[in-house]
Amino acid sequence: xxxxxxxxxxxxxxxxxxxxxxxxxxxxxxxxxxxxxxxxxxxxxxxxxxxxxxxxxxxxxxxxxxxxxxxxxxxxxxxxxxxxxxxxxxxxxxxxxxxxxxxxxxxxxxxxxxxxxxxxxxxxxxxxxxxxxxxxxxxxxxxxxxxxxxxxxxxxxxxxxxxxxxxxxxxxxxxxxxxxxxxxxxxxxxxxxxxxxxxxxxxxxxxxxxxxxxxxxxxxxxxxxxxxxxxxxxxxxxxxxxxxxxxxxxxxxxxxxxxxxxxxxxxxxxxxxxxxxxxxxxxxxxxxxxxxxxxxxxxxxxxxxxxxxxxxxxxxxxxxxxxxxxxxxxxxxxxxxxxxxxxxxxxxxxxxxxxxxxxxxxxxxxxxxxxxxxxxxxxxxxxxxxxxxxxxxxxxxxxxxxxxxx
Numbered sequence: 001x002x003x004x005x006x007x008x009x010x011x012x013x014x015x016x017x018x019x020x021x022x023x024x025x026x027x028x029x030x031x032x033x034x035x036x037x038x039x040x041x042x043x044x045x046x047x048x049x050x051x052x053x054x055x056x057x058x059x060x061x062x063x064x065x066x067x068x069x070x071x072x073x074x075x076x077x078x079x080x081x082x083x084x085x086x087x088x089x090x091x092x093x094x095x096x097x098x099x100x101x102x103x104x105x106x107x108x109x110x111x112x113x114x115x116x117x118x119x120x121x122x123x124x125x126x127x128x129x130x131x132x133x134x135x136x137x138x139x140x141x142x143x144x145x146x147x148x149x150x151x152x153x154x155x156x157x158x159x160x161x162x163x164x165x166x167x168x169x170x171x172x173x174x175x176x177x178x179x180x181x182x183x184x185x186x187x188x189x190x191x192x193x194x195x196x197x198x199x200x201x202x203x204x205x206x207x208x209x210x211x212x213x214x215x216x217x218x219x220x221x222x223x224x225x226x227x228x229x230x231x232x233x234x235x236x237x238x239x240x241x242x243x244x245x246x247x248x249x250x251x252x253x254x255x256x257x258x259x260x261x262x263x264x265x266x267x268x269x270x271x272x273x274x275x276x277x278x279x280x281x282x283x284x285x286x287x288x289x290x291x292x293x294x295x296x297x298x299x300x301x302x303x304x305x306x307x308x309x310x311x312x313x314x315x316x317x318x319x320x321x322x323x324x325x326x327x328x329x330x331x332x333x334x335x336x337x338x339x340x341x342x343x344x345x346x347x348x349x350x351x352x353x354x355x356x357x358x359x360x361x362x363x364x365x366x367x368x369x370x371x372x373x374x375x376x377x378x379x380x381x382x383x384x385x386x387x388x389x390x391x392x393x394x395x396x397x398x399x400x401x402x403x404x405x406x
Contacts, residue, residue, distance in 0.1 A: 006023045006024060006025070006335075007023070007024045007094075007095060007282075008021070008022065008023045008024070008093075008094070008095055008096070009022050009024070009041070009044070009045055009048065009092075009093070009094055010022075010091070010092070010093040010094075011037075011041060011044065011090075011091070011092055012089070012090065012091040012092075013086055013089040013090045013091065014037070014040060014044070014084055014085060014086075014090050014091075014092065014101075015037050015040045015081070015084035016035060016036055016037040016040075016343070017036075017037035017040065017041060017341070017347070018344070018345065018346055019346040019347065020037070020041055020339075020341070020346070020347035021346075021347065022041070022337075022339050022347065023337065023349075024282060024284065024337065025282075025334070025335035025336050025337035025351075026277055026282055026283070026334035026335045026336070027273070027277055027282075027283050027284075027285070027296070027334060027335075027336045027337070028282075028283070028284045028285070028336075028337045028338075028339070029284075029285045029286075029287060029292060029293065029296055029336075029337070029338045029339070030042070030284070030285065030286045030287070030338075030339050030341060031286070031287060031288070031293070031338065031339070031340055031341070031350075031365070031366035031367075031368060032340055032341030032342060032343075032366055032367075033341075033342070033343060033367065035343075036341040036342060036343050037341055038255075038286045038341050039122065039255065039286070040077065040081075040084060041341070042119070042253050042255065042284065042286060043076070043077055043119075043144070043145075043146055044092070044101075045117065045251075045253070045284070046117045046119050046146065046253065047076065047101075047104050048092075048094045048099070048104065049116045049117045049251065050115050050116055050117055051104050051107065051108060052107050052108055052110060052112065052113040053113055053114060053115045053116075054076065054145060055106075055107040056107075056113055057136070057145075057149060058072075058075065058145075061136050061137055063075065063141070065105075067106070069082075069101070069102040069105035069106065070082040070105075072105040072106075073085065073101060073102075073105055074141075074142060075141055075142070075145065076105075076144070076145045077144060077145075078142055078143070078144045079141065079142025080142075084101075085100070085101040085102065087100075087102075114248040115248060115249065116248065116249065116250050116251060117249070117250070117251035117252070117253060118153075118233070118236075118237060118246070118249050118251070118252050118253070119146040119149070119150060119252075119253045120150060120229075120230060120233045120252070120253065120254045120255065121144065121146045121147045121150055121255050122255035122256045122259070122286075123144070123147045124147070124150060124151075124226070124229040124230060124233070125225055125226055125229060125259075126147060126151070127147065127150060127151035127154050127155075127229045128154075128204065128217060128225070128228070128229060130203065130216070130217055130218065131196075131203035131204040131205060131216060131217030131218075132201065132202065132203050132204075133151065133154050133155035133158050133159070133202075133204075134151045134152075134155060135151070135152050135155045135156075136148050136149065136151070136152035138151075139151070150229075150233065153233070153236055154229060154232045154233060154236070157232060157235065157236050158195065158202060158204075158232070159202065162195060166194050166195055167192050167193070167194045167195075167207075168193045168194060168195060168204070168232075168235075169183070169188065169192065169193035169231065170183075170184060170192070171240075173240045173241070174235055174238070174240055175234075175238060175272075175275070176275075176323045177323075178271075178318060178321070178323050178324050178327070179271055179272060179275055182264075182267065182268035182271060183231070183268050185264075185268075186262065186264040186265045186267070186268045187223065187224060187227050187261075187265050187268060188206070188224065190208065190209050191206040191207060191208045191215070192206065192207040193205075193206060193228065193231075194206070194207050194214060196214050203216070203217070204217060204228065205217070206219075206220060206224070221260075222260040223260040223261045223262065223265055225260070226259040226260035226261065227260070227261065227265070227269070230254070230257065230269070234272055234276070237249065237252060237276060237279075237281070238275070238276075238279065244279045244280070245279045245280055245281060249281065250281065250282060251281065251282045251283075251284065252276055252281045252282070252283050252284070253283075253284045253285075254273070254283070254284075254285050254286075255285075255286045256286055256287060256288065256289075257269045257270075257273065257285060257287065257289075257292070258287060258288070258289035258291065258292065263289075263291050266289055266291045266292070267291065267316070267317075270291070270292065270295050270316075271316060273285065274316075274327060274330075274331050275327070277330065277331060277334055278326070278327055278330040278331070288368070289368070290365060290368040290369050290372075293338065293353060293365045293366075293368060293369075295315070296336050296338060296353065297353040297365075298315050299312070299331060299332070299334075299336060300336055300351070300352065300353060302332060303332060307332065308328075308332075309325050309327075309328025309329045309332065310328070311328075312327070312328035312331060312332060313325070313328050316328075336351065337349070337351045338350050338351045338353060338365075338366075339351075340361045340362075340366035340367075341366075342361065348361050348362070350362040350365070350366060353365055
């Protein structure tokens with residue numbers, strides 16, 4: 001069997017990142033507190049992979065940096081972010097090959113100019129204004145490129161591919177029914193996501209039974225507003241018909257897929273993530289949700305202990321059937337990685353997610369279960385302390401608590 005080559009991105013002294021050495025799997029999850037460099041790292045991954053496509057996109061939209069690498073970096077990462085690169089200390093390596101951000105700020109002379117990585121940013125809710133999609137040029141210099149390009153892609157999808165269609169979700173030719181049902185149940189309920197073209201402007205609305213007009217974007221729940229741009233991005237990645245994926249796209253980055261969602265809604269989104277993996281995409285997530293790591297930990301344990309597709313289905317609450325069985329089998333073959341970005345230390349590989357690890361970062365899943373663990377320990381200590389007291393003393397305390405106020 002041929003050994004599969006892993007991709008590796010290493011950064012040192014870039015923005016808040018002290019040292020990050022990440023080997024990517026089929027699914028790579030990045031966790032850590034705010035402002036530890038997760039977004040910078042993921043944006044750099046896209047810049048490494050899509051350097052010339054990014055430069056071509058700026059040029060196509062009449063954005064010229066006149067060879068000023070600082071201006072390009074501010075336009076790509078966001079205004080003021082050029083200072084993240086320190087010429088005396090910053091380092092970047094992709095698969096062992098050294099590069100610099102100022103180098104990447106200029107187009108190469110290569111012929112490979114197609115996009116390889118599709119990026120769904122944390123700010124995706126900004127791609128919709130009052131239910132209307134925004135194109136690349138409607139944003140300003142200093143708005144991150146990943147937001148501008150994602151928004152432009154969704155805008156093109158809505159204006160062209162879905163231009164003549166009223167209803168966007170649910171659609172029988174978009175996503176398997178196994179994936180649609182949890183979205184209906186936990187995210188939209190009885191509402192239908194649709195395009196309203198009144199007043200000569202296309203807006204997204206929710207058609208709710210009993211309402212004569214669609215609910216405007218501002219009346220949606222926060223979770224629905226956060227999820228809808230993500231859904232549209234996934235529609236783009238999962239074309240209708242017999243095509244399983246966008247041929248040129250190899251990678252998908254999704255920042256904080258859990259935004260605004262109840263844990264059951266997060267489960268519905270994670271099914272979509274597994275669908276991307278089944279279709280052959282390499283997926284990279286950043287997250288603050290323990291639900292995401294619950295899934296990764298369970299899959300890691302299944303792989304180690306000989307779990308089957310039936311166990312995967314039980315975990316995901318899926319009935320046995322052709323698609324669900326295929327999904328379960330597919331994900332058990334995937335390589336899963338988890339990395340913890342801390343504020344003061346090097347990035348750590350915590351892929352085992354062992355609760356018994358001597359490494360606090362791994363045992364507490366990058367801090368995502370630290371409070372829950374501490375809560376359980378404190379309550380256990382209180383219970384043990386109470387039970388160690390004489391029964392008469394405990395009865396007196398209980399009587400004082402239960403005594404009615406005078």
